[in-house]
Amino acid sequence: xxxxxxxxxxxxxxxxxxxxxxxxxxxxxxxxxxxxxxxxxxxxxxxxxxxxxxxxxxxxxxxxxxxxxxxxxxxxxxxxxxxxxxxxxxxxxxxxxxxxxxxxxxxxxxxxxxxxxxxxxxxxxxxxxxxxxxxxxxxxxxxxxxxxxxxxxxxxxxxxxxxxxxxxxxxxxxxxxxxxxxxxxxxxxxxxxxxxxxxxxxxxxxxxxxxxxxxxxxxxxxxxxxxxxxxxxxxxxxxxxxxx
Amino acid sequence: xxxxxxxxxxxxxxxxxxxxxxxxxxxxxxxxxxxxxxxxxxxxxxxxxxxxxxxxxxxxxxxxxxxxxxxxxxxxxxxxxxxxxxxxxxxxxxxxxxxxxxxxxxxxxxxxxxxxxxxxxxxxxxxxxxxxxxxxxxxxxxxxxxxxxxxxxxxxxxxxxxxxxxxxxxxxxxxxxxxxxxxxxxxxxxxxxxxxxxxxxxxxxxxxxxxxxxxxxxxxxxxxxxxxxxxxxxxxxxxxxxxxxxxxxxxxxxxxxxxxxx
Ligand code: HEM
Ligand code: FES
Numbered sequence: 001x002x003x004x005x006x007x008x009x010x011x012x013x014x015x016x017x018x019x020x021x022x023x024x025x026x027x028x029x030x031x032x033x034x035x036x037x038x039x040x041x042x043x044x045x046x047x048x049x050x051x052x053x054x055x056x057x058x059x060x061x062x063x064x065x066x067x068x069x070x071x072x073x074x075x076x077x078x079x080x081x082x083x084x085x086x087x088x089x090x091x092x093x094x095x096x097x098x099x100x101x102x103x104x105x106x107x108x109x110x111x112x113x114x115x116x117x118x119x120x121x122x123x124x125x126x127x128x129x130x131x132x133x134x135x136x137x138x139x140x141x142x143x144x145x146x147x148x149x150x151x152x153x154x155x156x157x158x159x160x161x162x163x164x165x166x167x168x169x170x171x172x173x174x175x176x177x178x179x180x181x182x183x184x185x186x187x188x189x190x191x192x193x194x195x196x197x198x199x200x201x202x203x204x205x206x207x208x209x210x211x212x213x214x215x216x217x218x219x220x221x222x223x224x225x226x227x228x229x230x231x232x233x234x235x236x237x238x239x240x241x242x243x244x
Numbered sequence: 245x246x247x248x249x250x251x252x253x254x255x256x257x258x259x260x261x262x263x264x265x266x267x268x269x270x271x272x273x274x275x276x277x278x279x280x281x282x283x284x285x286x287x288x289x290x291x292x293x294x295x296x297x298x299x300x301x302x303x304x305x306x307x308x309x310x311x312x313x314x315x316x317x318x319x320x321x322x323x324x325x326x327x328x329x330x331x332x333x334x335x336x337x338x339x340x341x342x343x344x345x346x347x348x349x350x351x352x353x354x355x356x357x358x359x360x361x362x363x364x365x366x367x368x369x370x371x372x373x374x375x376x377x378x379x380x381x382x383x384x385x386x387x388x389x390x391x392x393x394x395x396x397x398x399x400x401x402x403x404x405x406x407x408x409x410x411x412x413x414x415x416x417x418x419x420x421x422x423x424x425x426x427x428x429x430x431x432x433x434x435x436x437x438x439x440x441x442x443x444x445x446x447x448x449x450x451x452x453x454x455x456x457x458x459x460x461x462x463x464x465x466x467x468x469x470x471x472x473x474x475x476x477x478x479x480x481x482x483x484x485x486x487x488x489x490x491x492x493x494x495x496x497x498x499x500x501x502x503x504x505x506x
Contacts, residue, residue, distance in 0.1 A: 025483075028450050029457075033457065106414055107455070110346065112263055112343060113316040115315065115316035115317050123460040202459045205480035207478065209474075
């Protein structure tokens with residue numbers, strides 16, 4: 001108990017400040033989990049709306065380009081949303097990396113033989129799928145938000161003088177390599193979300209004898225909807241169902 | 245029955261440890277796993293070798309002492325304790341790997357024995373209630389609803405064996421702490437310390453070096469007392485409630501250095 005005694009004393013100097021005490025709780029493993037769950041739910045909400053917005057590809061060039069222009073015509077809202085998303089992503093990644101490191105430290109010597117009885121594939125690969133998601137998101141931003149891969153195509157305009165987002169993605173998914181990268185990205189996103197959503201409900205303390213099956217099914221269901229929506233767009237273009 | 249056993253041998257905390265293979269013969273199918281290990285130890289003693297160190301006490305599934313990871317699963321293939329696992333559960337001639345609980349917070353003392361005093365320190369941090377001294381209170385002065393009592397009892401059936409920690413990828417003690425916090429939070433006797441308890445026990449759990457919960461529910465799958473992971477959600481609620489219900493003193497007061505809830 002010696003070392004803990006020392007810690008308690010060090011912390012005691014700040015104890016009279018409720019604010020610091022509050023952050024002390026947040027930085028416990030449980031507090032961090034709650035913040036990871038809340039930020040993750042925020043990101044999941046974004047991912048769902050992002051997918052729904054993109055489904056306008058199926059309404060044709062005018063609809064999608066008008067939607068993109070509508071978003072870009074509100075620079076304050078757009079940039080606030082971007083900054084907020086970035087902060088949420090930063091919080092989510094920062095805290096989850098910190099927890100993942102603590103978790104690895106909690107078992108310095110592993111088992112020679114180990115069998116899982118229950119844990120799903122998705123739940124066992126959260127750190128891996130999370131890290132791959134970072135790579136995918138960066139690639140996606142570079143590709144379609146910044147347009148660095150194909151600057152010439154990125155800045156084209158349609159007949160109404162709006163940026164031709166539609167033409168841009170139709171062009172992108174003609175390329176089998178890009179199709180493969182985006183499909184892989186969706187697989188990774190689906191895995192991460194399928195465990196994450198149900199898990200976050202448990203982390204936030206939601207549990208009820210009658211609703212447990214709903215809670216446990218919600219993650220895989222929402223993940224499936226997001227992936228199906230996004231993959232539909234990619235494949236519809238790749239197979240020429242949606243074309244310029 | 246005959247078995248090939250691969251058993252973790254480690255002379256002490258500083259030793260590196262390794263799996264050593266032993267053959268056992270003439271094992272009765274109705275022997276418990278612990279009795280089978282007694283036979284191994286008899287053989288070792290006769291040969292003049294150092295016997296295996298492993299833990300057991302009640303041999304009836306209630307003390308939580310026995311603690312072996314058998315073929316990669318804490319307490320072995322069934323969802324009971326090792327002492328209630330019988331050799332007929334294994335096919336004749338099987339190879340069985342036996343390891344200790346593995347967690348930073350449960351350092352190995354020798355062979356298959358680990359130091360689980362981290363659990364005691366978590367209990368000391370908040371797993372207690374205040375009672376008045378003096379004459380005993382009448383039995384039914386405090387009325388407790390039947391459902392409430394049953395749920396509290398479900399949580400209280402935890403025998404602190406640590407299989408949840410052993411099974412968890414993150415060596416998290418959440419199921420244990422959840423059982424203890426829920427048990428006391430569900431009963432009127434546990435109310436005075438309720439807010440402090442959740443915070444103090446979570447802080448103690450972190451301090452001991454257990455990991456955090458990934459909601460994989462491996463712990464529930466191996467718990468010999470079938471403690472539900474619903475109690476983990478309850479612990480999460482208790483912790484949130486306690487954090488929000490931060491008491492703000494009306495007058496500034498010096499912090500108590502022995503208070504673990506901060
Ligand atoms: C679209 C982006 C993302 C969404 C929607 C999302 C969603 C979530 C949610 C809801 C949780 C909560 C799980 C819980 O409470 O246990 C979670 C956990 C986690 N996320 Fe994400 N996340 C995203 C991106 C990332 C990224 C980029 C990383 C990068 C490292 C990451 C790493 C993790 C980790 C390590 C966990 C903890 C898993 C565990 O509890 O074992 N996530 N995620
Ligand atoms: S020896 Fe007591 S529970 Fe197994």
